[in-house]
Amino acid sequence: MSRLIKFGMMAALAAIALVPLAPRHARAAEMTPAQQKRQMFRRGAQLWPIYCNTCHNARPGGEFSPTEWNMIIMHMRTQANLPPQDANAILEYLKASR
Amino acid sequence: MRRWLARVGALTAAAVLIAATAPIIMADDLTVTRGAGDGGVAREREIRDIKSEIHRLEQRVDQLENENGQLKKSNAELKQNADKLQTSTTQQLSEIQSRASAPPSPADFMDAMNRFLGRYRFTLVGGAAGSYIYDRKSNTNTFALDLEPIILWQLSDKLLFEGTIEANLPAGSSADYQLPVADFQYFLNDYAELVMGIFDQPFGDWYEDQSPFWVNRFITAPLPYNVGSLIPPTEVGLQLRGGFQWGEMGQVADYTIWSGNGPGYTNATCGSNTPPSPLPDCSTTTALVGDTLVSDNNIRLNTHSPGFGGRFRVYPLPADSNFGRLELGASTFDGKWLDGFWLTSWGVDFNYFRDNLQARGEWIQTYRQMPQGLGADNRQGWYVQAGYFLTGLQVPLLPSELDQYIDRLEPLIRYSGINQRATVLGNVITTPGIGFTGSPALYAPHAREVAVGLDYWFAPSIVWQNELDLELPRAGGFYSDTGQAVGAYPNDRAFVSQFAVGF
Missing domain, CATH: 1.10.287 (Helix Hairpins)
Structure with a gap:
């Protein structure tokens, strides 16, 4: 029975993953691209020390090139299960702060 | 005109x-x-x-x-x-x-390089470490080297390949190579990702997030993940995972579910149990209580049914909270290790940091069904650790020129333990090594260890680490294949020093 409960729990988690969730940032559509970039930079600057330091010392943007950061943040999305809007904000901050 | x-x-x-x-x-x-x-x-x-x-x-x-x-x-x-x-x-x-x-700006240069290289989507990260180990019990002084490059290859905006090659030079042996990670990561949508291949076991926080040299605050692994770890370090199979924001910024949760080859054991020979061993004598090759999990990747195993696991993690505090960052996680991993016999395991973990303080801990419980009326092979493991950066510390009577060095120091302490009914003599590694194996003298069926450490950080990913491991008197138990007592030299000590670089 306990295994059935575990299977049920996993199925529920999978359902959560596959159900499209309502967008939380509808206001972003009203902003110009430059304003969106600035907002992402600010969000990234706030999240970068928190998310990265959870596991390891946060590494500054100058350590890697923008192309390398693209791949590293993609990798960290997997490694730490980062939500996409937060991962994109941190990426924007790291690339802009080089 | x-x-x-x-x-x-x-x-x-x-x-x-x-x-x-x-x-x-x-x-x-x-x-x-x-x-x-x-x-x-x-x-x-x-x-x-x-x-x-x-x-x-x-x-x-x-x-x-x-x-x-x-x-x-x-x-x-x-x-x-x-x-x-x-x-x-x-x-x-x-x-x-x-x-x-004028010379080109870095951004212009990068654009030009990308144009020149075409679909350039390849990079190398990872870590390298060199360590010195002294163990009192075995009277060992040895050096060890380890290199773990991680290859990242971005095939498209949704598809990434990750490959980790582990090359080490253990004491008294030639170079050893392994492939602990080789998988494709495909993003189905913003909230779900598929991972296929060999991957770190997503159980708990250790294998995926804390095991790299420069990420682990200590040099050795805590006992539940050390010699004879309770959970296999890698798995071959499929994962579905993702994360989402459920509240304010920073209040997120994530999940991972996976299925793979499942657990396997070394299946040691049992043939010489003698008193005072509590185990029955056996004359044929069979599984033993205390037998260790296969610690390498289990790509070669032909287990009896796929194993499966799940992990859920939540961050209850918002990013701008004054209370710091808290992570709470729960995991399970289950699979048949033999026809009709299950290994069932679960664990809970936490991680907290605020300013200079970081603390984390984990509890693991496993239950292995055994044949031949031997009863269950239950095991428990745990650890709790804390570290504190001395940044900003004002030491009286100390010249201010030394402040810049004190700022980079991080003292650490860790308490870990493991319980199991017995162990198999041949499975206890007697050669020291860095990483998962740690100090061999510290492993026993009932082991308790206190580790104290002092890290000096040259840069966010370059560190000189020093660790003193102290085995507590509780250590002991039996070898299930020989019946002899483990821990003839209790209260062992080991000192390990390591220079680690993350690149």
Whole structure:
């Protein structure tokens, strides 16, 4: 029975993953691209020390090139299960702060 | 212009003609008046026509003068525009010349490199470490080296390949190579990702997040993940995972579910149990209580059914909270290790950091069904650790020049333990090694260890680590295959020093 409960729990988690969730940032559509970039930079600057330091010392943007950061943040999305809007904000901050 | 001059000339000629003929016409008028008749009427009509022509010509002159003025104005505007164009062209030329002579900016250089390399989507990260180990029990002084490059290859915006090659030079042995991670990561949507291949076991926080040299605050692994770890370190199979924001910024949760080859054991020979062993004597090759999990990747295993696992993690505090960052996680991993016999495991973990303080801990419970009436092979493991950066610490009577060095220090402490009924002699590694194996003297069926450490951080990913491992008196138990007691040399000590770099 306990295994059935575990299977049920996993199925529920999978359902959560596959159900499209309502967008939380509808206001972003009203902003110009430059304003969106600035907002992402600010969000990234706030999240970068928190998310990265959870596991390891946060590494500054100058350590890697923008192309390398693209791949590293993609990798960290997997490694730490980062939500996409937060991962994109941190990426924007790291690339802009080089 | 030429047409305009011709018109002016014609008009001038007409004016001269009129001026010349006017006195004659006027004289003729007088004559006509004096000598009235039909000829006079015709003369008057002719004069009226001539006057009308003069008036028309005057209007024409006015019109031409007006056109002339407009042409002059247009000419002036054209000249002005030409001057502006020349100034702008000169300025642009100057800019292009200065840009051509100046060195390219990093961004321009990167763009140029990307254009040159085409679909360049490949990078190398990872870590390297060299360590020195002294163990009192085995009277060992040894050096060890380890290199773990991680290859990242971005095939598209949604697909990434990750490969980790582990190369180490353990004490008393030649180089050893392994492939702990080789998988494809495909993002199905913003909230779900598929991982296929060999991957770190997503159980708990250790294998995925804390095991790299420069990420682990200590050098050795805590006992539940050390020699004879309770959970296999890698798995071959499929994962579905993702994260989402459920509240304020920073309040997120994530999940991972996976299925793979499942657990496997070394299946050691049992044949010489003698008193005081509590285990029955056995004369055939069979599984043993205390047998260790296969710690390498289990790609070679043919297990009896796929194993499966799940992990859920939540961050309850918002990013701008003054209470720091808290992570709470729960995991399970289950699979048949033999026909009809299950390994069931679960664990809970936490991680908390605020300013200079970081603390984490984990509890793991496993339950292995055993054949031959041996009862269950239950195991428990746990650890709790804390570290504190001395950044900003003012030490009285110490010269201020030393502050920059004190800022980089991080003292650490960890308590870990493991419980199991017995162990198999051949599975206990007697050669020290860094990483998962740690100090061999510290492993026993009932082991308790306190580790104290001091890290000096040269950079966020470059660290010199020092660790003292102290085995507590509780350590002990039996070898299940020989029946002999483990821990003939209790209370062992080990010192490990390591220089680790994350690149």
